Amino acid sequence: MKKKLSIKLIVIMLSPIIFIANIITKRYPKFIENYYSTSANKGIRQLLSLITSIFPTSLAEFLIPSLFLILIVGFIFLLVKIKKGGFSEQVINLSTYVSVLYVLFMVLWGFNYNRLSFDKIAGLEITRSSKQELYDLCESLIDRANTLRGKVEENSQGVMTVSGGYKDVFKRAQKGYDKAAKLYPELGGKYGPPKKILVSKKMSYTGITGIYIPYTGEANVNIxxxxxxxxNTAAHEMAHQRGFAREDEANYIAYIACTMHPDADFQYSGVMLAIVYSMNALADVDRDMYKQLLKSYTPGVRRDINNDIEFWQKYKGKVEEVANKVNNTYLKSNGQQDGVQSYGRMVDLLLAEYKKEK
Structure with missing residues (x-):
């Protein structure tokens, strides 16, 4: 019994040690990049991803509810023990369980929040940009989208479609990363393909389009x-799989992987992702400029955007509001806050790339 208690106490003590290590390593991103993200942790992520890829369905979809249920049951037992005795023992058991989850999260993936920012990796210089520069970026992206729109398939309603469905997308998604890895080796590696979320329709009510779970190494996509x-959603989750934890950077990496993809539907999807963020930023700073550019959409691009807006209107409600609050709390707890960036990191990365190419 004493041996078991000692082991539990050691596990519990690991949490504050890891927590302090997390705070300290935020100041040393190059160390994390060299000795965690692109070395030890990369090997762990790839191995875990390849093992779970043996299973056709998402293991995370079953694991996460199970872990949460165990936590709830643990709290119930804790309340029962207040009256029946054994309270301190249950506190230790519950603390051990939570500590294991936290330590595993950090070891398997969590320290990636402290790695070098992608602008440093990509050699991009983020500086403040004017409204005109943002306008020019949006105009350039719209020109690209208008051209690519003519190369993709559409359904009877005139909306862009992928004839092979999500399975075809998942099968081809790696091609973009293979090409991107030649320019950015940090995006390379062997990982399992994206997996569909079985409860995708229910997940749509939360507004969540995908999720990466470090415990299984799977890139899960709401189909x-x-x-x-x-x-671009599949590519976004694949960016997390490759150790890029920040949401905004995963968006930019998804844009890169899609636009470097050999197939037009991926290229179009990547450019459209960039347009959504850039045009929203422009709308916030200058509504007239935004409205002016809206007129330059081709009918096909406009149909795709309107169809997407109409689709998500069906799922708006309280569930989405709660999910957004939970997600925002999680992101803030991991330090995902922009510094001097003026339009948000995703748009600032796009602007930095645009100015560098010019």
């Missing part, structure tokens, strides 16, 4: 979304 968003 109940519009086809033009499927490729």
């Amino acid at each position: 109940n979304i519009t086809d033009y968003m499927l490729p």
